Amino acid sequence: MSAAKRVQQWATFARTWHIFDCKWQDPYQSAEVIKKYLMGLHKPIYHSMNDCGDVVVCINSREIALRGNDWRQRAYFHHTGYPGGATWTLAWEVHNKDPTMIIKKAVYKAMRGNLQRRHTMQRLLIYPGEEIPEDIIQNVSNQIRQLRLVPTRLDHISEEEVKKFPKVMDYPQDYVLK
Amino acid sequence: MAFVRRFTPLLAKTFLNIPINTQGRRIHRWVSPTLIELKYREKKQGGKVINPRNTFLEWNLEAELYAFGKRLNEEFDSDLLLQAFTDRSYVIKEEMKQKEMEFDLKMKDNRELVKEGEKFMEEYIQLYLEAVLPKFPVEGIVGIKNHLMSESVLANISLHLGTKDIILAAEYPVERQILANTFKALVGALLQSSGDEQSGHFVRDFVITQLQGQDVNDYWHIEDPWTMLTDLMSKTGSELEPRLIGEVGKNTLLACYRVGLYLDKKMLSSGFGETVATAKEMAAREALKKIFATEENMYPINFKLNGIPKSTSDLRYKISAN
Numbered sequence: 001m002s003a004a005k006r007v008q009q010w011a012t013f014a015r016t017w018h019i020f021d022c023k024w025q026d027p028y029q030s031a032e033v034i035k036k037y038l039m040g041l042h043k044p045i046y047h048s049m050n051d052c053g054d055v056v057v058c059i060n061s062r063e064i065a066l067r068g069n070d071w072r073q074r075a076y077f078h079h080t081g082y083p084g085g086a087t088w089t090l091a092w093e094v095h096n097k098d099p100t101m102i103i104k105k106a107v108y109k110a111m112r113g114n115l116q117r118r119h120t121m122q123r124l125l126i127y128p129g130e131e132i133p134e135d136i137i138q139n140v141s142n143q144i145r146q147l148r149l150v151p152t153r154l155d156h157i158s159e160e161e162v163k164k165f166p167k168v169m170d171y172p173q174d175y176v177l178k
Numbered sequence: 179m180a181f182v183r184r185f186t187p188l189l190a191k192t193f194l195n196i197p198i199n200t201q202g203r204r205i206h207r208w209v210s211p212t213l214i215e216l217k218y219r220e221k222k223q224g225g226k227v228i229n230p231r232n233t234f235l236e237w238n239l240e241a242e243l244y245a246f247g248k249r250l251n252e253e254f255d256s257d258l259l260l261q262a263f264t265d266r267s268y269v270i271k272e273e274m275k276q277k278e279m280e281f282d283l284k285m286k287d288n289r290e291l292v293k294e295g296e297k298f299m300e301e302y303i304q305l306y307l308e309a310v311l312p313k314f315p316v317e318g319i320v321g322i323k324n325h326l327m328s329e330s331v332l333a334n335i336s337l338h339l340g341t342k343d344i345i346l347a348a349e350y351p352v353e354r355q356i357l358a359n360t361f362k363a364l365v366g367a368l369l370q371s372s373g374d375e376q377s378g379h380f381v382r383d384f385v386i387t388q389l390q391g392q393d394v395n396d397y398w399h400i401e402d403p404w405t406m407l408t409d410l411m412s413k414t415g416s417e418l419e420p421r422l423i424g425e426v427g428k429n430t431l432l433a434c435y436r437v438g439l440y441l442d443k444k445m446l447s448s449g450f451g452e453t454v455a456t457a458k459e460m461a462a463r464e465a466l467k468k469i470f471a472t473e474e475n476m477y478p479i480n481f482k483l484n485g486i487p488k489s490t491s492d493l494r495y496k497i498s499a500n
């Protein structure tokens with residue numbers, strides 16, 4: 001193999017590191033996107049026997065958003081294997097216990113159950129907050145676009161800006177605000 | 179009975195369509211031990227005996243030689259063709275035999291034809307490559323020529339032209355060196371029979387076409403591409419600047435860097451590598467390929483140049499001269 005072909009191969013099979021911000025994202029819809037990068041489905045060289053998956057770093061997993069009343073209604077099932085060992089844990093309980101668990105399970109569930117799945121999962125790194133170890137953030141060279149815009153809440157906007165914002169009308173002086 | 183006779187052809191036709199050699203579902207248990215035993219006996223007898231085709235009873239050397247020329251669509255002089263196929267080892271062997279039997283028959287071997295053919299091929303290939311790769315330096319052209327004139331390439335061509343059985347040599351199967359020499363001798367014989375233009379086309383069609391699908395840069399190893407490139411650029415007076423334009427997995431074993439070379443702030447080439455230094459070197463190599471017009475996506479080499487191309491060596495760029 002000539003030198004040119006060798007580096008061409010090296011560049012083709014280079015493992016890219018992506019970052020994904022989970023803030024206000026639906027974990028189940030995000031999982032479908034993250035899965036593609038983890039397995040390398042976005043590459044033209046993809047083949048199921050081909051080790052071409054990338055690494056995805058998820059940050060802010062504590063601030064994911066579930067749909068409807070999923071926090072209260074979605075249950076995560078576990079069975080210890082012993083009689084009477086079945087447990088159903090609600091999503092909010094799981095999330096309180098481990099803020100990375102829901103996104104991890106979502107990605108795991110998005111992939112087909114085969115021998116490759118557990119190895120592919122090793123390439124998914126999840127952090128509950130924004131702080132990532134320095135050596136990991138240095139590897140990252142691409143950002144996966146978020147599926148939804150993160151809404152800005154009124155209490156996050158500074159009081160000055162709120163005051164400056166043009167108003168349609170002013171309340172009368174004697175109007176009692178509850 | 180009449181009925182049978184009437185429909186016999188039909189019946190025969192239906193039988194024809196039934197495959198006779200139906201393969202069994204399995205390989206029988208006796209097959210392996212039998213093959214092993216046969217192999218063992220063959221080994222005990224001193225290996226597989228290959229009978230040279232030219233020792234067979236109905237072998238007609240004259241007809242074979244005539245057919246050889248006709249197959250290639252070339253006009254060979256029959257005596258010269260026989261001489262081209264006669265190796266030195268065969269002549270020595272024959273002379274020894276003749277001494278024993280006490281008579282003397284003069285035989286010509288192909289040494290002179292080899293020399294003549296080799297000289298012609300060297301010249302022609304050089305000229306041809308200079309014509310089809312106009313920007314490639316002389317050193318590179320010599321590298322490609324040496325590859326084309328190497329024993330392995332010529333022996334391969336010679337073997338596939340069907341010289342293996344026609345060659346008169348002491349040993350059988352013939353060595354690769356003898357195969358290669360015979361090809362050179364064939365060119366020499368053709369040169370004498372049909373002239374240099376015809377033999378030039380012969381060399382073009384059989385030797386130079388070996389470059390099809392090959393990367394010509396592989397045959398010329400550049401020790402220090404960066405120095406060569408900067409030397410080239412210093413003459414034009416333009417500014418060469420390497421920039422790191424991509425990196426992936428910096429702290430991992432699979433780190434990959436991409437370096438781009440910018441000439442007067444315009445991208446010239448880019449190269450990949452596992453370290454920045456390798457990537458820079460590869461970028462320099464890519465840039466040289468671009469300058470020499472031998473990139474990966476170059477237009478295929480023209481194998482249809484007619485006649486003997488004119489020499490352009492004097493105008494051409496030489497690396498060592500600088």
